[in-house]
Amino acid sequence: MGFDRNAASDQAFGHKPVLLEECLTALNIKPDGIYVDGTLGRAGHSLEIVKKLTGNGRLICLDRDETAIEAAKIRLADYLDRVTLVHSNFSRIAEVLHELDIPGVDGMLFDLGVSSPQLDEARRGFSYMHDAPLDMRMDRTAALTARDVVNDWSYEDLRRILFEYGEERYAPAIAKAIVRRRQEAAIETTGQLVGIIRAAMPPAALREKQHPAKRSFQAIRIAVNDELGELPPMLQAASDALRPGGRLAVISFHSLEDRIIKKTLQELSTGCTCPPNFPVCVCGKKPKMKLVGRKPIVAGEAELVYNPRARSAKLRVAEKI
Incomplete structure (x- = not known):
């Protein structure tokens, strides 16, 4: 060859x-x-x-x-x-x-x-497969980060983007879990967010072939970058x-x-x-x-x-x- x-x-x-x-x-x-x-x-x-x-x-x-x-x-x-x-x-x-x-x-x-290198670079915070600071900015000079969305946006806005941008059927439960968790302490990393998403989903959803956080991460990324x-x-x-x-x-x-x-x-x-x-x-x-x-x-x-x-x-x- x-x-x-x-x-x-x-x-x-x-x-x-x-x-x-x-x-x-x-x-x-x-x-x-x-x-x-x-x-x-x-x-x-x-x-x-x-x-x-x-x-x-x-x-x-x-x-x-x-x-x-x-x-x-x-x-x-x-x-x-x-x-x-x-x-x-x-x-x-x-x-x-x-x-x-x-x-x-x-x-x-x-x-x-998002490009493959952005996903592969763990510290950019795009991937649910690596623990990293919540970022997800395609342009790292931009002000809005995934941390801002997860910790500052209202329950209604979180539910909306998870449902509309991620087509996540468990959007209400995940948004509610995020709001509940951040009242205790700020959510800082992708690993923490993945854990929250997993805990909010029913066992049947966790057995699906697709990673349980895929749709939520996609939704937050789209919101951060106004794609x-x-x-x-x-x-x-x-x-x-x-x-x-x-x-x-x-x-x-x-x-x-x-x-x-x-x-x-x-x-x-x-x-x-x-x-x-x-x-x-x-x-x-x-x-x-x-x-x-x-x-x-x-x-x-x-x-x-x-x-x-x-x-x-x-x-x-x-x-x-």
């Missing part, structure tokens, strides 16, 4: 880019085009995008995690003449492009959610920044994310919204995008063998009109 340099590189950086070939196809990359990777992560997608660019092409890479920016300087070292690395949240995409004096781009990619609230304005800004024919590709891993992406892209691809009985259009609304495929693209069996994380991934694509 030959040596796969790309596979070795992905292993070294703790990251396997999800739906890689599908993303490259979706972006329809032009060698001299300008592209954005709005969720740099460990640069797996960025590396393959920039390889397709000539010296006149350009790739703008954003990430809210400074660790990702530093890692990308190494991984993209051979291509830094055509790469711009920006420490920023993708919600600022319009401002970033304005600051870089870029009036339009030919394609954008967003790979949502859902940022999606509609980001998608709107991205569509505004694309040149005609430019492609927008978004990978989601959560049903709520995918629902928001689907709804927003449908709205961007819809024209006149006047009632059917109006003889002529008076709203003047014209579609900005057209959907590239009605259904999301999912990973094939071959990818799932070496990258189980791709099982829940959904890729949606739209093109600027």
